[in-house]
Amino acid sequence: MLPHWLILLVSFGYLGLLFAVAYYADKRADAGRSVISNPYVYTFSIAVYCTGWTFYGSVGRAAATGVGFLPIYVGPTLAAVLWWVVLRKIIHLSKANHITSIADFLASRYGKSSTIGGLVTVISVVGIMPYISLQLKAISTSFDVLFHHKVQLDSAVNLGQDTALYVAIILAVFSILFGTRHIDITERHEGMVAAVAFESIVKLVAFSAVGIFATFVLFDGPGEVYGLAALEPELARLFTMDAVPGGYAAWFALTFISMSAIMFLPRQFQILVVENVNVEHVRTASWLFPLYLMAINIFVLPIAFAGAMMFHPGVVDPDMYVLTVPLESGQSALALFAFIGGLSAATGMVIVESIALSTMLCNDLAVPMLLRLKLLRKDDTGETLLAMRRAGILLILMLGYLYFRFIGESYALVTIGLVSFCAAAQFAPAILFGIYWKGVSRQGALAGLAAGFVVWLYTLMLPSLARSGWLPMTFIEPGPFGIAALGPYHLFNLTAFDPITHSVFWSMLFNVGALVGVSLFGKQRALDQLQAAMFVDVYKRASSEGDEGLWLGKARVKDLRDLVARILGHERAERAFHSYAQQHGIELLDETLADAALVAHVERVLAGTVGAASARVMISSTIEGEELSIEGLMKVLDETSQVIEYSRRLELKSRELEAATAELKRTNERLKELDRLKDDFVSTISHELRTPLTSIRAFSEILQDDVDMDTQQRQQLLRIVVKETERLTRLVNQVLDFTKIESGSYQWALEDMDLVGVINEAMAATIQLSRDRDISITKHVPSQPVLVHGEKDRLLQVLINLVSNALKYCEPHEGVVHIRLSAQEGRARLEVRDNGPGIVPSERERVFEKFHQLRDHSKGKPQGTGLGLAICKTIIENHRGRIWVEDNEGASGARFVVELPLAGKA
Amino acid sequence: MNGMKDNDRDAQQRTVQPSRRGERLVALLVAGFALLNYPLLSVFSTPKFVLWFPSLYFYMFSAWAVIIIALAVVLRGAKSQDRGER
Numbered sequence: 005m006l007p008h009w010l011i012l013l014v015s016f017g018y019l020g021l022l023f024a025v026a027y028y029a030d031k032r033a034d035a036g037r038s039v040i041s042n043p044y045v046y047t048f049s050i051a052v053y054c055t056g057w058t059f060y061g062s063v064g065r066a067a068a069t070g071v072g073f074l075p076i077y078v079g080p081t082l083a084a085v086l087w088w089v090v091l092r093k094i095i096h097l098s099k100a101n102h103i104t105s106i107a108d109f110l111a112s113r114y115g116k117s118s119t120i121g122g123l124v125t126v127i128s129v130v131g132i133m134p135y136i137s138l139q140l141k142a143i144s145t146s147f148d149v150l151f152h153h154k155v156q157l158d159s160a161v162n163l164g165q166d167t168a169l170y171v172a173i174i175l176a177v178f179s180i181l182f183g184t185r186h187i188d189i190t191e192r193h194e195g196m197v198a199a200v201a202f203e204s205i206v207k208l209v210a211f212s213a214v215g216i217f218a219t220f221v222l223f224d225g226p227g228e229v230y231g232l233a234a235l236e237p238e239l240a241r242l243f244t245m246d247a248v249p250g251g252y253a254a255w256f257a258l259t260f261i262s263m264s265a266i267m268f269l270p271r272q273f274q275i276l277v278v279e280n281v282n283v284e285h286v287r288t289a290s291w292l293f294p295l296y297l298m299a300i301n302i303f304v305l306p307i308a309f310a311g312a313m314m315f316h317p318g319v320v321d322p323d324m325y326v327l328t329v330p331l332e333s334g335q336s337a338l339a340l341f342a343f344i345g346g347l348s349a350a351t352g353m354v355i356v357e358s359i360a361l362s363t364m365l366c367n368d369l370a371v372p373m374l375l376r377l378k379l380l381r382k383d384d385t386g387e388t389l390l391a392m393r394r395a396g397i398l399l400i401l402m403l404g405y406l407y408f409r410f411i412g413e414s415y416a417l418v419t420i421g422l423v424s425f426c427a428a429a430q431f432a433p434a435i436l437f438g439i440y441w442k443g444v445s446r447q448g449a450l451a452g453l454a455a456g457f458v459v460w461l462y463t464l465m466l467p468s469l470a471r472s473g474w475l476p477m478t479f480i481e482p483g484p485f486g487i488a489a490l491g492p493y494h495l496f497n498l499t500a501f502d503p504i505t506h507s508v509f510w511s512m513l514f515n516v517g518a519l520v521g522v523s524l525f526g527k528q529r530a531l532d533q534l535q536a537a538m539f540v541d542v543y544k545r546a547s548s549e550g551d552e553g554l555w556l557g558k559a560r561v562k563d564l565r566d567l568v569a570r571i572l573g574h575e576r577a578e579r580a581f582h583s584y585a586q587q588h589g590i591e592l593l594d595e596t597l598a599d600a601a602l603v604a605h606v607e608r609v610l611a612g613t614v615g616a617a618s619a620r621v622m623i624s625s626t627i628e629g630e631e632l633s634i635e636g637l638m639k640v641l642d643e644t645s646q647v648i649e650y651s652r653r654l655e656l657k658s659r660e661l662e663a664a665t666a667e668l669k670r671t672n673e674r675l676k677e678l679d680r681l682k683d684d685f686v687s688t689i690s691h692e693l694r695t696p697l698t699s700i701r702a703f704s705e706i707l708q709d710d711v712d713m714d715t716q717q718r719q720q721l722l723r724i725v726v727k728e729t730e731r732l733t734r735l736v737n738q739v740l741d742f743t744k745i746e747s748g749s750y751q752w753a754l755e756d757m758d759l760v761g762v763i764n765e766a767m768a769a770t771i772q773l774s775r776d777r778d779i780s781i782t783k784h785v786p787s788q789p790v791l792v793h794g795e796k797d798r799l800l801q802v803l804i805n806l807v808s809n810a811l812k813y814c815e816p817h818e819g820v821v822h823i824r825l826s827a828q829e830g831r832a833r834l835e836v837r838d839n840g841p842g843i844v845p846s847e848r849e850r851v852f853e854k855f856h857q858l859r860d861h862s863k864g865k866p867q868g869t870g871l872g873l874a875i876c877k878t879i880i881e882n883h884r885g886r887i888w889v890e891d892n893e894g895a896s897g898a899r900f901v902v903e904l905p906l907a908g909k910a
Numbered sequence: 911m912n913g914m915k916d917n918d919r920d921a922q923q924r925t926v927q928p929s930r931r932g933e934r935l936v937a938l939l940v941a942g943f944a945l946l947n948y949p950l951l952s953v954f955s956t957p958k959f960v961l962w963f964p965s966l967y968f969y970m971f972s973a974w975a976v977i978i979i980a981l982a983v984v985l986r987g988a989k990s991q992d993r994g995e996r
Contacts (some may be wrong), residue, residue, distance in 0.1 A: 071970060076945050081974060085939045085981055088988060089932050227962035234957070234964075243964035245955040252948040259946070283991075291982035298974055305967060 006336050011150055011343075018344050019351065022199045026182055029198030040197045041281045043288035049197045049275050050293050051204035053080065054300055055135075056142030056350035061418040062301065064323035066308035070242035073418065075255055076425075077301055079262025081294035085287050091267065091276060093439055097542050098277050100324035102612035102729065106273040106361060106431060107368040110453075111617040112436045113539050115532035117788075118617035121368030124431065126456050128270050129361055129400065131427025131464070134798060135269075136357065136404030137411075139350035142323075144168040149327050150343050159711045172405040174724060175354045176398050183359035183486060184393045193359065195846040197279050200356060210345025214326050215303020217338060218310040223328070223876050226306055233309045238317070242309075250502030258422070264432035265425045268496050271353065274360040287489045354401070362396030367615035370396075374554040375621050389571070389614070393639040411472040422504050426511065430456035433516045442536040445528045452519030456511045463507035467492045541562070558744040563626050571613055571622075580609050637893040654685045681854070685871075692735055696728035703728075741801075742854075742871050745878045752882060756907045757796050758789040759832055763823055766803040779819035781807065790825060790832050794883045802876045802887075803834070806900050810838035811870070813898070832904045839897040848889040862907055881905070935937045938977065945973045 057076075065073040094109070103109045107128065111121030144167035182196050223229045233239040241247050248255060250865050266272055280286075311325030326346065330338040370392050433456075433458050434449045462581065470479045483491030493503050495510050528536070561581075569577035584605055585592045592602070603623060610619035703721045707713070713721075744750040767781055774781050792799075803823075810821040824835040843851060854874045880887040885904035892899045944950060954969035961968060 071966060074970065078974065081977060082939055082942045082946075085935055085942060085977070088985055091937060225962070230959070230962060230964055230967075234959075240957060243957050244966055245951055252951070255951070256947060287985050287988050290985055291978050294974075294978045294981070298971070298978065302971070 006150060006153070006340060008151060009145075011340065014114055014340060014344060015147075015347060018347065019174075019430075022348075022351070023062065023178070023181065023198060024200045024204060026195030026199040028195075030195035033194035038194060038281065039504070040194050040201070040279075043282075043292070045198065045201045046280065046285040047289040047292040047296065048201035048204040049279065050272070050289060051208075051296050051300075052200045052271060052275055052352045052356050053422075054204070054207065054297070054349060055353035056139045056146075056346055057418060057421045058300065058328055059211060059346040059349040060142050060146065060323045061138075061421065063308045063311065063325045064306045064321070065418045066242075066304050067312050067322035068247075068327065069249060070244070070247040070305075072248040073304060074301065075258035076262045077297040079259040080266035083263040083266050084290045084294050086292045090436070090439075091286055092283055092463075093542065094267075095280050095283050096279050097439065097539055100542065101616060102608050104278055104367060104615055105364045106268060106270055106435075107275070107364040108611075108615040108617070109277075110431070110434055110438070110449065111368060111615065112611075113435075113535055114444075114449045115529060115535050115619045116617050117446050117450075118368070118372035118621065120450060121364075121444065121451070121615060121617045122372065123453055123457075125299040125361075125369045125429060127430060127453065128364060129403070130457075131430075131460070132270065132357060132361060132400075133403050133407045133424075134411075134468075135424035136354060136400065137406075137408030137436040138424075139354050140171055140404055140408045141420075142348045143347060144169045145321070145324060146327055146343055146346050147171070149324050149331070150339060153331065166410055169405055172401045175351065176358070176401040178351070179355045179358040179362075179397045179401070180394050182355050183362075184390055184397070192279055194279075196356060196359065197275065200275070200352045203352045204296075207345040207349045207352075208296065210341050210348070211300055211326070212303060214330055214342050214345075215307055217333075217335065218329055219303065219306040222310055222314075222333060222564050223306075228311050229306050231326045232313060236313070239309060246560070247582040250505050253500070254502050254505045256503075257508040260420070261425045261429040261508055264429040268435065269357075269424075269428045270364065271356040273286045274356060274363075276578050310371060321898040350411075354404075358397045358400045361400050362393045363400070365396040366392045367613075367618060371614050371618040372621060374772065375618060375625070408476070411468050418503075423468065426464055426504065426507050427457075427458055429508065430460060430511060430515055433512070433519050437516075437519060437587065438536075439539055442533070442540045443523050444536065445523045445526050446532045447526045448519045448521075448523030451522040451909075452515045452517075455518040456515030459511040459514045463492045463495065463510060464503065467503070513539065536693060558628050559603065559604070560594065561592050561596055561598050564598050564603065565594070567622060567626050568606060568609060571610060580606075589872035603660075636685060667790060685854075689735075689739065696735075699728045700725050700732070728834065738871060742875050742878075745875060745882070750882075752798075753795050754793050754883075755795075756791050756793055757799075758791055759799070759825055759904075760785050760789055762799050762803055763834075765800055766807055769800075769804050770807045770811060773808060774821070777811055777819065778816070779811055779814050779821060780817065781821045781823065783823040783825075785825045786827060788827075790827050792832055792883070792904045793907045794904065798879045799883070801871045802879050802902065803836070805872045805876050806836040810836055810840070810898070810900075813840035814838045815840065825907060830906050832906055834902040834904070837892060837897060837898045838899075839892075839895065842892060842896050843889050843898045851889065852887070928988075931984060931988055935981075938980055938984060941980075942977045945977070946970070 029039050041047070062073040062076075097103070097113075098109060101112050103112055107121045107124035110124050111117055114120045147167055182199065183193050219226055223232070230243075235245070243253070250257075267276060305324055307329060308322070311322060311329050312318070314332060316327060325815065326342050327339055330336075330342060366389060371389070372509070430453060433452055434444070437444045438449065466475065467480050469475045470477055480491065480493055483489065484492075488494070489497050493506060495506070498506065498509070501509060562810060565577055565581060567579060572580070581592055584602065588601075598606075607619050607623045610622060614622070703725045707718060707721055707725075741750075757848045763783055763785060767783065807821060807823070811819070814821065818839075820837075820839050822835075822836070824833075826833045852872060852873050877887050880902055883904055885902060887900065887902045889899050890899045951966070952968075954965045956965055958965045
């Protein structure tokens, strides 16, 4: 009989020891010398999986079903086989996205959706309620057994209720002290991890001590235990699978949900993923943890049989064999040690679970709602967060207590726990599909989670209410409203399974079905696709700065600084910004606009504290502008889109190339034509030069030879020679002029002069030609002088050229050439009209081109060099005038027009 | 100098491709499921005894131990930089 004070002293003493371990570990962590940064601590901390259920409940279940307790541990072993692949990816993703809980993970994956975060939180809280009540029950019952030395089952129930309440309150206080002393950016709790690892060792040792005692002290080893048991038929039946309720189907179902529980129970996710210090540790944990499981389970069956043989069936609660066996054998000290072991197991679970759940309640349910309702505006929001966390812990433990009080009493421990496992299993599809298949959409995940949760509620939670008297039993048998097909234990008349297996089957079916179905037939937003790609392809990305290009809005650095300071306090905010500035070698001035990289960085920093979904909402409200830029989206979407982008650019390039080639071709054509024109020119010049030269030479020779020629004949010949010489001179002058004017080296001698005089002189110069062809030249000039600023000889040259052309192209005898001069609006207008064939509109521009000869085949080879009009144009342009060809107003013939600015008006 | 080269070559030969390791793990998982589920379990689910233990208990714990040992062996030399698998 243990003195009461001893029990209480040892209990509180142990809790104090746990707290001291945690405190020490936290101090070491702050000093930078973490104690938990090794794979063995990591492995032992994962053993928080073994709770009061393992310590007490397994024995109870073994006593009833033989190996029926084992799938809960086989599952995690099999899951551990794939940890190196799956868990590593999840850890990598969580570190990259500063994920702080399982709700955060799912919210982040599915487009940073706070809806998903909220739903996961609700499922977790409702689902874990039974599990917490299980621990309360284990502690209070074991305490009662020890305290009152009440080995037998009787109405110790009433006392149990009070004990459980005290236990709940004490655990709440401890959890608050463990986990909510300050807000950490990474949401890591080194102290908590160290304490949990420590208590895992304690419970293993305690349980093994009882096991060794039962096997080798009470009996002569396992041989005797089993040998004796084989003699009792009720015990012998526990040797085979027949004792397992639900048979192989249940075996498989339990294995399956344990596989998901080891990773996706909130506390497991917290320890495995969030608290993970180094991914390398997963390698050791993968085989060491299953080894731990085996070690702690190896004595379950012997203890169960020992207890069953020691006590009459039905008199002693099998769940309490671990205590009652040593107690009844007079080993009080061992019983006390066992109690501490059980206390250890249950406390560890409650602390980690309540911290994990309160983090989710705060980050993924409360903060988003408060942000939406704009109630989160105070200066130091960090304090508010802490207060919310503490309230959350209290709430969770109270819920656990209520569940225990009103529902959990009538159940064996393991049965209660399995209900929670089923709830945690609902997360598995959303997570596992989510990290390997980009096609899972937000709506799909929501649908799957909701469907699974509802089915779970209906097939496991509600019936437990009925079993405890809160709903009529007819709800279960035959079913609601008497419809058997809706019965929560045999939906749609599926009677082949026990309740747990039945629930697992239907909830998984609806969960996965909805997830896949809605994902395949729905559409995803840009942000959803982005997150999906980022998660599934996390190994293909070089850096974690993936979503830099996402923020297109405008926020000042000061705004962001204030935001971070509100959540983390001024000191941490300063540190975060300072380290960022140093890293990037830039200065962060308050009034400048934050660039996209900085915004993304701030979002990540905030996510570490309030979760990804809330961080996004906070940033969005600080920034004005769009969330997503097309460039950012294109950067991250899958390779198909990138290929499309590249091919589009290629197309553009090739079109540009085509255009350039066509341009080159045209230029080439022009050059060829100019070349031809040049050849024409050269040949024409040669011909034009040669012809007069030939004449001159010929006639000169004649003159030289024929001494007897008479004077009249001689004069005639000489006249021709002179004329030809003039022609030659004219030609050479023309070419020389052209060259000079074209090269721009001609010295213009400009002065004010009267155009009327020029006209008269031109007419005089061309009078011979006009008489030769019998064409009359008329003029119409103003009576006043028309003064322009120009060089007289050149303008005369132009006019003579125009008149000569007109004379040449008119019909002899019928031709009329008319010169008209007028002055208006500061300009002088000089026209030369003829009634020849005229110039077709398409040629009117081209006549002024160099070497252009009017192609009038009826006149034979072109006359002249083709340079005349080109020279005219250059001269007129150098006089700041214009020259062009016009229509003759209906009549045939060409009309050349020259416009010059009047003197004094230039 | 030469000794070091030999070591490197040995290490290279001993190192397993990451994707290979992933495949081995999946195979181990399937084997585990097969060993610890219906068909094989029923074979041992008899009231007979093996070495002081009921045959089912003996088989179950042995298979469990085998899986753990196999897992430790497969994961030998695995590094967290391995990115071979998805």
